[in-house]
Amino acid sequence: MTRLTGDIISRTEFDTSYETGKRIFHLLEDLQRLTARSSRYLWIPGSQYFPSKYRREIGRLNGELEGVVMESIRRSREIADEGRTTSTYGRGLLAMLLAEMEKKREKGAGDDGKFSYDTRLVIDECKTFFFAGHETSALLLTWTLMLLATHPEWQDKARAEVSQVCGDDPPSADQLSKLTVVSRTVHMHT
Template identity: 55%
Template sequence: MCLTETELIKELLSKYSTISGKSWLQQQGSKHFIGRGLLMANGDDWYHQRHIVAPAFMGDKLKSYAGYMVNCTKEMVTSLEKEIEIGRTEFEIGEYMARLTADIISRTEFDSNYEKGKQIFHLLTVLQQLCAQSSRHLCFPGSRFLPSKYNREIKSLKMEVERLLMEIIQSRKDCVEIGRSSSYGNDLLGMLLNEMQKKGSSNLNLQLIMDECKTFFFAGHDTTALLLTWTMMLLASNPSWQQKVRAQVKEVCGGAPPSVEQLSKLTLLNMVINESLRLYPPASLLPRMAFEDIKLGDLHIPKGLSIWIPVLAIHHNEEIWGKDVNEFNPDRFGSKSFAPGRHFIPFAAGPRNCVGQAFALMEAKIILAMLISKFSFTISENYRHAPVVVLTMKPKYGVQIHLTPLD
């Protein structure tokens, strides 16, 4: 069933979050990619995992990541400036954003060196594309067990990702065992390992820890990289908004990287990011399955029914957003006429909303504020507009923009 009635969507996502979730078919589709991490868990498993990982994205813990985000962005800005000095003007900005967000998630959540993070990031990207292809394959019962070229390739990539993750995990365990460290660390991986060591904690094993790592490695860089890429494209195509945001960033931050406290004052940048998420939500569809019979409004939803919430269609609904629904107009977020959780759901809603939402928005604001204060950008004549869904919504041919340093 495709659900577009916004009141019913809110009811399903908030009231029935425990008796609806990810179907067996979805779990199978992403089994080799992100396994049974938080994104694919249901019921008590989901509740337990959410309870463990949520503190990594809250309060002072969240604020402590800002320094990593600023430093990683500074490194990217320096590399862009060097390339401009030797005569390069056009950049495929999506590649830079993907590298930057992978770097940030490596350092903030796994504290590993970027080289190992880079390998995991590359392998997961290939795995994502392969797993997305599976929905287009002719499927017959038992075909996933056949040693076909496709199945062998997926298995080999999965084993390599887990080998790299095991190296990171093992080095943490070694440090504790030889007494160099008293805990496994206070980042996400450390929290998971500390939880596993608790007496009587049988809910976490090494496979689940690796699945959680893969989930956050993917969710922590891919979706944010896409948000940044689409926002850069929109700002490059709308110079008047670019100027307005730049002026506010300069006024609030005075030419320095933004502090956590200053981010809430960047209201125009916040409106631009929301409009980007409305036009190009990274997750264009929220699939759920009813695990019990549900009464939703006047509807009877039988157990086992798949429910699709078409985020893209809701974000482009003329009745909700007006006649200019397909146009870039951040002013619409200046008024509170939309309803988060019903009309605007880029991070889903209710208890199962995106646990890393605050992390992603903080990261996006810091990166965009630093870039807009260093460069002026325009869209390249080589840019071909072709959004395509490969689990997430990507620009098929990349986003080419011209960068000009600001004096």
């Protein structure tokens, strides 16, 4: 379930090809794992300044992630320049964030009238969205599936509703509001 939600968030966040999204997902997953391991030593005063294999690997992964995200930004910009999308940066959460930053820069936001385009800020926001979203979404889906498995009558209602509203096609954004049973089932834990 964690991999599924991670893949969905990667695609939503970066609007990339499957392979690029998969690469970003694995980099973020590795960063999360290493950060958790390295935090075991935080109780030692000054430990954040000690060199360690975890710190070196985290630094390497951060550099690689930055390169992949910058490539994704460049690719999104090319797609927009070719006219395949109306947004300046393409689609996806990253594109929306970059477009907002550009608007603020054009307006001259900030105390000193300047707006800085900070790549580090963009990457940190992407990490935050990913880390906050994929674990909680995975837990929500796991509990929802567990409850549906223990209450087959609701499982049948949800399945019938999806068949009636969507037919054989995957659900679209327009159809989500019509899936009331599914929505109630998911929102029971939110």
